[in-house]
Amino acid sequence: MKYSALFLALLIAQGMAVAPAQAGPGHSHDEKPKTAQTNSAHAHDDSGHDHGSDHDDDHDEAATIDADMAKRVGIEVATAGAGTIERHIPLYGELVIPPNRQAQVRARFPGMITQIRPTVGDTVKKDEVLALVESNDSLRTYPVTAPIAGVLLQQYASQGEYTAGETLFSLADSSILWAELKVFPAAMDEIKTGLPVHIEARGGRVDSQISHILPASGQPYVLARVALDNSNGRFSAGERVSALVDAEIIDVSLVIDNKALQDLEGKQVVFVREGNRYEPRPLQLGRTDGRYTEVLSGLHAAEEYVVVNSYLIKAEIEKAGAAHEH
The missing domain is CATH 2.40.30.170 (Efflux pump adaptor protein, beta barrel domain)
Known part of the structure; x- marks a missing residue:
């Protein structure tokens, strides 16, 4: 799903917002940590999780989107888990x-073609009458029928012509x-x-x-x-x-759908959903088969990541980052 810049801006104004994950009021990117306590505060969140191990501090912003807005713009998530790489x-x-879906149709007995019914390009059923032929021997008219269902590709004779075993029609079922x-x-x-x-x-x-x-x-x-x-x-x-x-089909402990991957500041990321918050998560990737890719680090099983329309979140984070720099 693609949106114009104006439409995207309207959607964002209604329910999408980007907020720094760490920054508080008065925060400036030019400020330097002054104490060990400040550094510690930036290294851990309230849950005690160490962002330095699985997350990249360069990506310090996340998009906040309520559930209704996410549904309206077509954002869909998948759950990370085990899978296979081919x-x-x-x-x-x-x-x-x-070959069993092609047929060359001939008259059974020599005679005059008195009628031709379908035309080239018509779809015919099996046993449908294609032509009538008057036999030279019996002077009786008999039907020439389709041995298979298919499309009439070629007609090699016309009404009023004499046939003596030549191919009259070519049929094919594709x-x-x-x-x-x-x-x-x-x-x-x-x-x-x-x-x-x-x-x-x-x-x-x-x-x-x-x-x-x-x-x-x-x-x-x-x-x-x-x-x-x-x-x-x-x-x-x-x-x-x-x-x-x-x-070969290889079992791996954690895979993601390639549609989820986005390039953000030169790194391959997915956007992980926690409630209404969507955080860019840099990944270390392994093997891929073009549809799914092995995740070596940066994501955990059972976490939800955006798999459809992740570019909308990327665009808003980049927009907010550019505005923040100015």
Whole structure:
């Protein structure tokens, strides 16, 4: 969800505020701690938690947003916890129509085509009549029907023409496609049937699994075949695709959704929610699979962090910081 600067300002005026986590009245960034007691006060909060261990004192401001406002601007949180990181192997290939979903339609007996019913581009049902042919032998008219449901791709004859076994129509059902992915020798030992696969095309992602591995005649690779649901007609045969195969699934003790990550003052942070307060929390990150990332330090299990529209909080903290400097 994106907002114009004016709309964001109005939302902030209604319910969003940024307040220093430590600063009190009369506080100045130019002041220096004068006693050991002052330093101690800045190192610990009322609960005795040491911010120096897990938090970065550079980020000394947090946004305060009431629950109603957070809901209105679409801020959503997730709970930090254990999860998995996938080790991916990238593959590339193209989409094809399975052979059992294609048909070349011919007349059973030679004769004159007396009628053609559908036109190219029409969707037909299985056993629907495509044409009528008058047999040369019996002089009776018989129907030529669709052996499968699908789209009429080609028409090779016209009404009034004579047919003697030539292809009259070409049909295809593209509701299911195969992604045929090229697997070269370096990856062959790790690519197996049944492994999960994430197909990426047209800016989207479809999850499936490898159903077959078959040789490619005369080629230095094999093909990993992956079934792709295309009932919405989103994809087309012949389209190039990329894929990520889950070669390994690694259990980790703490993961976050990558959508939550923001860059603040050169550090990767998430915004942790405590009541109506959203605090930037710098993280030390580990492995990632592009969707989830392992957290090594800076966040604890069961803490709630913003996973949707975290950029709104970042924008307001940066705005407040800039105003504070002036």
